[in-house]
Amino acid sequence: MYTSPMFKDLTDEQLVALAVGEDPDAFGEIVRRWERKIFALCFGMLTREDEARDAAQETFIAAYRNLxxxxxxxxxxxxxxxxxxxxxxxTKRRNKIRSEEFLDEETNEEERIFLAPARYSPANSAEQTERLGHVRRAVGSLPTELRQVVVMKEFEEMTFQEISETLELPLSTVKSRLYAALKQLRSKLERLPMEVA
Incomplete structure (x- = not known):
């Protein structure tokens, strides 16, 4: 990802100040820094690439308008x-979308409960792809308020505090939603070995 040398050492907050001062390149740098993360978040919530791209684009348009x-x-x-x-x-309200797919991102330790690593072989690869499909459908079937916390914590690797600030929810609510989401996922995926076999 290219970063202009003049912006390299600036914080996001300093870039916003420059952008407010009519420097369009400063806002372009904010977009470059955050476009992948914002797209991944949108994809995790919407589960459709075209809609995630539109939502990510709308996010930056709204941010620019509200600088x-x-x-x-x-x-x-x-x-x-x-x-x-x-x-x-x-977007979800407007389109009333209920999709089963979920984002292809590296998983952290919580997901490894469901996706045990295996040596590569065509059979293992096919099984792992199938298991990933089960995980995506399970996460995709979670209620929106649980799914967004899972996406932010487990895929975006945000802290509980960051999620709390982003969603404007008490820390205890964020933690209880993640706990409830993981409990539902474990319950849904307990049948996974039988389904894959």
Missing amino acids: KNFRGEAKVSSWLHRIAVNQCLT
């Missing part, structure tokens, strides 16, 4: 994530 309203009370990343979540919720 002057950014007060620095939260980090720029939290602000962008909040806009993206709201955009995804708007």
